[in-house]
Amino acid sequence: MQTIDLRGVSCPTNFVKAKLALEEIEVGETAQILLDDGEPVKNVPRSLKAEGHKLIGLKQTDEGHYVLELEKAEE
Template sequence: MKTGNNLNNLHVDQELDLRGEICPYPFIKSKLILEQMSEGEVLRVIVDYYPAVRNITKSMEIEGYHILNVDKLGEIDTAIYISKPRI
């Protein structure tokens, strides 16, 4: 998992704004969207609940998804970039 702002060549296919949501809903909603996406596509998930960052990243890796980057957007908001693996 990468952290920081190295997103110059990253194409985001869908964005999911989950600010205001608490666990486990950010993971569940993110996974439902990813299941509908095509292989190799990237989902950007924005959360403002810090425990959701760890929950989403760990759970997605366990499920076989790739965490491309985690980017702090300010004091509270965080963007998580997840790709659906190519099979």
């Protein structure tokens, strides 16, 4: 599974970087997106859902950041 590390990247750059990274993977594949707490974890999952991707889950790590798992949708 591909990991897209968006820690330390603020809105809306993180969302645009996620879009660019998702262009590189196949439809139906899953990816892990690492997001900071606060605005990023509040905004990015919602925006990716609105783009049509299938959100699978969200887990907080011991270090404090979040891991969003999603399945890439059709373009």
